Amino acid sequence: MEKGDVKKASSLMMTAVFAFLMLFFTLGYFVFFPTVIKVQLIELEKKAELPDLTINSVTDGSFEKQLEDYMCDHITQRPFLIALSIKVNKILGRTYQRGIYIADDGYLIRESHFTEDDAREYAAAVSTLAEECEVPVDLLIIPESGIMLRDKLPLDVTHRTFDEADKNAELLAELVSDKVNVCYAKEPIQELIDEGTQAYYRTDHHWTTDCAKAVYEWYTERIGLGHPNTEYEIHSIPDSYGHIYSLLPQLGMQSEEIRYYVNPKGEYNDLP
Amino acid sequence: MLFSSTTFLFGFLSLVLACYYAVPRKFKNAVLLVFSLVFYAWGEPVYVFLMLGSIVVAYLTGLFCDRQKYKSKLPLVSLILAICWNMGLLLFFKYTNFFITNANNIFNLNITPLDLTLPIGISFYSFQTLSYVIDVYRGEVKPQKNLLDLATYVSLFPQLIAGPIVRYQTIEDQLSGRKETLDKFARGVKRFAVGLGKKVILANNIGALFEEISNTPQADLSVASVWLGIIAFTFQIYFDFSGYSDMAIGLGKMFGFDFLENFNYPYISDSITEFWRRWHISLSSWFRDYVYIPLGGNRKGKLRQCVNIMIVWFLTGFWHGANWNFMIWGVYFGIILLCEKLFLLKALGKLPRVFRHIYALLLIVIGWGIFAFEDTDKLIQNFKNMFGLGGLPFAGGKYDLFWFTQNAVLLAILVIASLPLFKKLGEKLTVKLPAVYGCIIEPLCTAGLLIISTAYLASNSFNPFLYFRF
Numbered sequence: 193m194e195k196g197d198v199k200k201a202s203s204l205m206m207t208a209v210f211a212f213l214m215l216f217f218t219l220g221y222f223v224f225f226p227t228v229i230k231v232q233l234i235e236l237e238k239k240a241e242l243p244d245l246t247i248n249s250v251t252d253g254s255f256e257k258q259l260e261d262y263m264c265d266h267i268t269q270r271p272f273l274i275a276l277s278i279k280v281n282k283i284l285g286r287t288y289q290r291g292i293y294i295a296d297d298g299y300l301i302r303e304s305h306f307t308e309d310d311a312r313e314y315a316a317a318v319s320t321l322a323e324e325c326e327v328p329v330d331l332l333i334i335p336e337s338g339i340m341l342r343d344k345l346p347l348d349v350t351h352r353t354f355d356e357a358d359k360n361a362e363l364l365a366e367l368v369s370d371k372v373n374v375c376y377a378k379e380p381i382q383e384l385i386d387e388g389t390q391a392y393y394r395t396d397h398h399w400t401t402d403c404a405k406a407v408y409e410w411y412t413e414r415i416g417l418g419h420p421n422t423e424y425e426i427h428s429i430p431d432s433y434g435h436i437y438s439l440l441p442q443l444g445m446q447s448e449e450i451r452y453y454v455n456p457k458g459e460y461n462d463l464p
Numbered sequence: 465m466l467f468s469s470t471t472f473l474f475g476f477l478s479l480v481l482a483c484y485y486a487v488p489r490k491f492k493n494a495v496l497l498v499f500s501l502v503f504y505a506w507g508e509p510v511y512v513f514l515m516l517g518s519i520v521v522a523y524l525t526g527l528f529c530d531r532q533k534y535k536s537k538l539p540l541v542s543l544i545l546a547i548c549w550n551m552g553l554l555l556f557f558k559y560t561n562f563f564i565t566n567a568n569n570i571f572n573l574n575i576t577p578l579d580l581t582l583p584i585g586i587s588f589y590s591f592q593t594l595s596y597v598i599d600v601y602r603g604e605v606k607p608q609k610n611l612l613d614l615a616t617y618v619s620l621f622p623q624l625i626a627g628p629i630v631r632y633q634t635i636e637d638q639l640s641g642r643k644e645t646l647d648k649f650a651r652g653v654k655r656f657a658v659g660l661g662k663k664v665i666l667a668n669n670i671g672a673l674f675e676e677i678s679n680t681p682q683a684d685l686s687v688a689s690v691w692l693g694i695i696a697f698t699f700q701i702y703f704d705f706s707g708y709s710d711m712a713i714g715l716g717k718m719f720g721f722d723f724l725e726n727f728n729y730p731y732i733s734d735s736i737t738e739f740w741r742r743w744h745i746s747l748s749s750w751f752r753d754y755v756y757i758p759l760g761g762n763r764k765g766k767l768r769q770c771v772n773i774m775i776v777w778f779l780t781g782f783w784h785g786a787n788w789n790f791m792i793w794g795v796y797f798g799i800i801l802l803c804e805k806l807f808l809l810k811a812l813g814k815l816p817r818v819f820r821h822i823y824a825l826l827l828i829v830i831g832w833g834i835f836a837f838e839d840t841d842k843l844i845q846n847f848k849n850m851f852g853l854g855g856l857p858f859a860g861g862k863y864d865l866f867w868f869t870q871n872a873v874l875l876a877i878l879v880i881a882s883l884p885l886f887k888k889l890g891e892k893l894t895v896k897l898p899a900v901y902g903c904i905i906e907p908l909c910t911a912g913l914l915i916i917s918t919a920y921l922a923s924n925s926f927n928p929f930l931y932f933r934f
Contacts, residue, residue, distance in 0.1 A: 195898070202902025203650035209907045210653040213914055217470075218478040251509050256465070263470040264922050273919040280916055284669060285873030288866070346869075 220268025231271040231441050239265040275441040287346035292440045295344040299394045300436040301337050304357035311360040315367035322371040331368055332411060333361050333376040334399065337392035340381050373415065380410035393448055396434020401452050424453035465506040467711045468663050470921050476503065477715075480621075484719060485644075493616045493639065496719065500621040504585070507625075511583035514553070519615045521549045522593035526607045526614070529600040539601055546597040550590040557582055562786035585625035587783060591750055593618055596632040598754055605633045613639045622715035626708045628726035628746035635721065642720035652717025654910050659710025661913040664920045666878060667703035670696045673871050674836070682845070682854070686861030690849040692868065694833045699878045701832060702731065705744070731882040734820040735809055736800045736827055747783070751776050773805070774798045784835070789843050793834040800827060 216225070243249060243258035250256075267273065278289060287294045293301045322329040338345065338354040339361075345354075365374045381399070384391045384406045391403040399407070405424075413419055429450040437445065465472050480499040487495055505512040528534060528542035561577040568575055596617075599605045608614040617639060623630050677685070677693030709726040716723045730742035740748050756776045762769040774795070781794015804812075812820050833850060837843035848854035880886075893901040 198898045198902055199647060201899070202906065203646040205903045205907045206650035206653050206910060207646060209911045210650075210657075210914070213911060214474070214478050214481075217918065218474045221474065253507070256471070256506055259475075260469055260471045263475065267470055267474070267918070267922045270922055273915075273922040276916060276919040277923045280665065280919070281669070283873070284877065286669075286870055288870055 217268060221263070221266060225268050227272065228269055229272045229443070231275040231443060271441060272443075275443045278440055279443045290440055292436055293338070293345055294440070294442075295341065295346060297344055297394070298442075298446055299337070299341060299344050299392075300440055300442075301341060301345060302397050302436055304336050304338055304353050306336070306357040306360050308360050308363060311364040312367060315364050318372055319367075319369035322369055328373060329371065330373045330375060330411075330415060331365075332407070333365060333374065334407070335361060335376070335378050335381065337397060337399075340378070340385060340391060375411055375414055377407045377410065380406050393434045393450075395432075395437035395445070395448055397436055398434070401450070405453060422455050422458075425456055427452050427454060465503050467708065467715070468660060468917070468921060470918070473918065473921070476506075481718065492719075493613055496621075497612060497616045497619060500616070500619040500624060503621040504619060504624060507584050511586075514583055514586075515589060515619065516615075518550065518553065518589060518593050519618045520611075521546060522596055522618065523608070523611050523614050525549075525597050526600045527609070529597055530607050531601065531603060543597060543601045546594060550594045554586060554590050556580075557586055559786045588627050588629055589618055589624060591629050591747075592632075595629070595750060595754060599631070599633055605636055608632075608636075608639075620716075620721070622712040622719070622721070623723060626705075626712070627744075628709055628712060628723055629750050630723055630746070631750075634724055638721050644720035648717050648720060648722075652714045652719075654714070654906065655717060656711050656714030657910045657913040657917070659707045659712075659714055660917045662703045662707030662710060662881070664707075664917045665913075666874075666881065667700050667707055668920070669874055670871070670878060671700040671704070673867060674700055677867065678836075678842075678846075680863065682849075682856070684862035685849060686857045686859050686864055687849065687852055687854075688859040689861045689864050689867060690846065690854075690856070691829075692864075692871075694829055694836065694846075694850065695875075696871070697836045698731075698829050698832045699875075699882070701835070702727075702882065703878070729882065729884050731825065731828070732821070732884070733824045733828075734817060735804055735812060735824055736797060737804050737809060739824060739828060740797070740801070747780070751780055755779060770802055770806075773802055777801065785838065787838045788840060789834055789838055793831060796831055796834060 219225075240258060240261040242262050243255050245255060249258075281289055282294055288303075291303050293303065295301050318329065318331050336354065336357055339358045342354060361376060365376050368374055381391050381403060384403055389402050389406075390400050391406075392399050409419055429452075431447045432450050433441075433445070433447055465476060467473075476499070480495070483499070484492055484495050501512060501516075504515060508515075525542040525546040529539045529546070531539045557580055561580060564575045564577050567573055596605070596608075596614075600607045608617070617630075617632060617635055618624075620630070674693050674696040677689055677696065680689075706727040713723045713725070724746065726744060726746050728742040728745065730739050733739040733742055756772055759772040759775060760768055761772060777794045777798025778791060779794070780797075781791040784790040784793070800808075812823065815823075830850075833846060834843065837846055845854060849856050852858070890901070890906070893905065897905075
């Protein structure tokens with residue numbers, strides 16, 4: 193190929209690529225394009241609506257801002273694009289994005305916001321309940337995933353946030369009145385983790401049902417009810433993603449299986 | 465409207481390109497003018513008329529500035545009118561409240577500041593129209609008789625709100641005689657994509673670090689983290705502004721225009737003199753040609769040259785903003801440039817290059833430390849912190865390790881991207897593997913940059929633009 197031809201071909205290629213992308217994204221506002229790469233994205237906020245074009249909205253600048261919000265919210269392949277930006281940020285070394293740590297083994301761990309003030313406030317509320325209640329009051333404190341999964345967190349320094357949360361949880365336990373029976377469930381959860389059972393969902397801040405069951409059994413023994421010897425049926429919902437994933441969707445992230453336990457001899461209320 | 469927005473990319477740009485290439489040659493400038501006015505009015509629906517007023521003033525004063533045609537004092541009067549109009553606008557909108565606030569502070573007055581907003585891009589288009597009229601007066605260009613063409617030049621959206629400051633003489637022939645070619649369009653696309661990536665992926669990301677550090681309580685900082693913050697700002701301002709210039713130059717090429725370069729890898733400089741030949745070239749050359757040289761430059765003795773340099777640099781700082789920190793910044797560089805001119809460059813020449821480079825970078829970063837803080841108290845505190853006088857530990861601040869580890873990769877990329885390595889690599893590959901590089905690698909990389917930049921925009925990333933306020 194001659195030099196001139198190569199130059200022409202490369203210019204043509206560049207122009208074609210640009211034209212394709214512009215057409216694809218521009219037309220995507222008017223025409224539905226099927227998802228190129230599937231990323232599950234649960235929209236937590238309402239998507240922006242097309243703004244009204246009025247003289248006031250133009251002169252005060254609100255129309256322009258709302259239109260930009262609308263176009264960002266309705267761009268074609270939006271879930272993929274959001275996940276792509278998160279992936280690129282991760283390649284740039286950002287293992288902390290939007291208040292969430294991208295931890296090892298596919299864990300997404302939300303930073304802790306449990307402050308000393310929160311601990312004092314909860315302690316006061318539970319103590320008041322205990323004073324006013326005629327029945328014994330138990331307080332079950334469940335540690336956040338970041339407290340129990342520190343070895344998975346990306347950086348040593350992040351442990352400080354969860355150290356504080358852990359300290360505040362212990363403070364809560366100390367501050368409640370003597371009438372309250374406090375159970376801080378670190379021990380059974382740590383045992384579960386040591387056994388290799390998944391205690392927290394990778395894509396959610398909640399504990400797994402396995403963890404809930406383990407803590408339940410620990411709790412019942414602790415309050416003297418003995419070990420519940422219920423024979424459960426285990427059901428599962430495959431291919432699920434949790435709340436934290438919806439805030440920080442990851443390309444290629446493995447989905448989770450939600451297992452739940454049903455007591456075939458139990459009585460359940462019908463859910464609405 | 466920002467270039468780095470979905471509205472611009474997939475609304476405005478698609479439409480203007482389609483319309484531009486659909487119409488015959490004689491209507492192309494009109495299309496550009498209409499879209500440029502819409503572009504400007506999008507962010508300034510009221511002040512667009514101010515810009516139109518500036519265009520009309522430039523047109524009329526330009527016509528009467530022709531000294532070949534008018535032998536009377538009319539050209540001089542027209543020139544003075546143009547200067548008064550443009551400088552008057554700039555002084556009024558940009559500096560009135562600065563003067564009022566300072567007068568109140570110094571003389572204990574109680575004048576209420578005016579409720580003014582700075583029209584977007586006024587610093588750029590004022591300088592542009594003024595340079596046109598001055599060039600006509602000097603006989604360097606002929607007055608533009610076609611109001612539409614002049615209006616197109618002034619309002620051309622690629623360079624309207626954030627430069628580069630395009631001189632009329634560089635664009636005069638292109639207004640009527642430019643040729644849109646496939647090669648130029650492709651180069652424009654590549655340049656635009658690079659600029660968009662610099663702004664959205666690099667500048668915004670590192671800018672978030674600077675924002676975080678500067679908003680962290682004093683007690684949680686260390687000297688190291690304060691320096692990290694200023695280094696972050698150093699990268700942010702370069703990639704933000706040069707990215708925007710790249711987008712402007714790229715867009716210009718898409719419409720057949722060739723604008724001059726505005727940045728030339730300024731952070732590889734060995735001296736501040738060299739830095740200012742590589743940074744915001746259109747502004748420094750404007751001040752050189754329209755202030756320094758008319759003041760006498762270096763033709764009236766050493767003392768006068770020193771005075772001229774300080775005037776130019778004070779004004780350069782003044783142009784950047786109505787705050788004392790910008791003026792201090794300008795004077796800071798003025799003093800360094802004077803020293804370099806008088807004796808320092810000679811002394812530096814005896815040092816190995818690496819030391820010269822460290823010297824330059826250190827002074828540049830310190831300069832940005834002045835530029836970054838408009839609040840005087842924060843500025844003073846920042847400098848105390850930087851030089852260990854703020855009572856901070858050298859290292860071990862609450863988030864130091866976190867900030868360093870979260871940004872280490874990005875900082876490494878920013879360092880590499882500040883060097884002309886990719887440019888040299890591209891040039892080598894163009895020679896060694898022209899077909900593969902030109903037809904596969906380059907288009908793929910450009911597509912990747914555009915898609916990733918779109919991804920960032922779509923996720924409503926942190927997206928300030930620093931030079932917008934000028």
